[in-house]
Amino acid sequence: MDLTISIVNYNTKDLVKQCVKNIINSNISLDYEIIIADNNSSDGSSELFSKEILPHSKRVKLIKFRDNRGFGAGHNLSLQKSNAKYALIINPDIVTLNNAISSLYKFMEKEPKCGIAGPKLIYPDLTVQPSCHTWPKFITPLYRRTPLSRTAWGLKKTKHYDMIDYDHKELKKVDWLVGACLMIRKTVWDKIQGFDERYFLYCEDIDICRKCWNAKFEVWYIPEAKMIHYHKRLSAQKKWWQFMFNKSSRTHIQSHLKYFKKWGFK
Numbered sequence: 001m002d003l004t005i006s007i008v009n010y011n012t013k014d015l016v017k018q019c020v021k022n023i024i025n026s027n028i029s030l031d032y033e034i035i036i037a038d039n040n041s042s043d044g045s046s047e048l049f050s051k052e053i054l055p056h057s058k059r060v061k062l063i064k065f066r067d068n069r070g071f072g073a074g075h076n077l078s079l080q081k082s083n084a085k086y087a088l089i090i091n092p093d094i095v096t097l098n099n100a101i102s103s104l105y106k107f108m109e110k111e112p113k114c115g116i117a118g119p120k121l122i123y124p125d126l127t128v129q130p131s132c133h134t135w136p137k138f139i140t141p142l143y144r145r146t147p148l149s150r151t152a153w154g155l156k157k158t159k160h161y162d163m164i165d166y167d168h169k170e171l172k173k174v175d176w177l178v179g180a181c182l183m184i185r186k187t188v189w190d191k192i193q194g195f196d197e198r199y200f201l202y203c204e205d206i207d208i209c210r211k212c213w214n215a216k217f218e219v220w221y222i223p224e225a226k227m228i229h230y231h232k233r234l235s236a237q238k239k240w241w242q243f244m245f246n247k248s249s250r251t252h253i254q255s256h257l258k259y260f261k262k263w264g265f266k
Contacts, residue, residue: 003032003105004082004186006089008074010038013045015092015230020053020060023090028101034060037078039068071179072195072204079186079194087189091180095228103225104183107171115188115217116209118177119225120168129229130162131178132221136206138260141253172221175213179205180229188217196262201248203255210263 005023009016020034036053038045049062063078079087086105104117121131140161143154159165166172182205192211195204209219 001033001084002030003086003088003101004079004084005032005034006037006075006078006087007034007092008037008039008071008078009041009045009092010068011041011043011045012092013041013043013048016045017048017053019090019092019094022095023101024057024059026096026099026101030102030105032059033084035063035078036060037063037074038065039070039074040065070197070200072199073197076194076197079189082186084186087184087186089179089182089184091229093230094181095230097226097228100225100227104222107220107222108183108185111218111220113218114220115185115212115215116177116219117183117222118220119181119227120221120223121178121180121227121229121231124228124230128168129231130164131180131229132163132166132172132174133176133178134161134163135175136161136256136259138265141256169223171223173218174221175219176206176209177219177221179208180231181227185217188212188215191215198258199255200251201255202252203259207259207262
């Protein structure tokens with residue numbers, strides 16, 4: 001098999017339905033399967049998938065968990081028994097455009113040292129969404145989540161972190177890619193043991209790209225492959241001083257601390 005597409009769902013049944021429909025309608029010329037890993041959703045997701053998705057495509061499989069295992073653990077279990085050449089990690093809020101998935105596949109076929117490749121993510125208004133970044137520093141949340149983000153210093157740091165000076169039109173090796181959509185060589189995935197499950201949510205993408213580079217494989221940004229990402233920064237929807245009362249923000253900060261505890265501060 002060429003490709004296993006993994007989608008982790010938690011109470012986003014309508015988005016998953018549209019995402020799967022979009023992938024199938026893309027008429028990808030690859031031997032592929034789609035695995036939906038449901039993290040014990042309470043919105044009737046399993047029932048909807050069983051009635052409206054599974055009967056219409058033999059390519060789609062459903063795995064149901066008894067609890068919410070988080071982003072990384074969901075994908076790890078989804079891909080545990082995959083024998084495909086590549087894995088595609090994709091969020092439910094992604095819409096693939098044209099031949100985006102095939103473009104990622106073809107690039108990785110041509111570049112054997114590429115372990116992870118990601119598409120150009122764009123907002124619904126078709127403007128570029130920052131999805132390739134330089135490595136974070138311990139102070140990164142300081143200039144992204146506080147009033148310092150509006151200072152000249154904060155703007156300069158954010159500009160570097162989000163690679164604003166890069167035109168996002170040329171192929172580029174990058175430090176790390178946002179995990180909303182990643183194509184990963186399955187041999188690399190197995191070698192680096194997938195996502196680190198110590199992160200429940202957030203920073204798994206930074207971590208897996210770092211593991212990829214440490215395993216002597218490259219991470220590439222592929223602008224030819226375009227996808228719309230209906231992105232919501234759940235952890236940044238409150239005022240900066242309210243983050244302690246926002247579960248998503250607390251989870252993000254906790255993951256950030258776990259990342260630096262694991263990799264150090266350099």
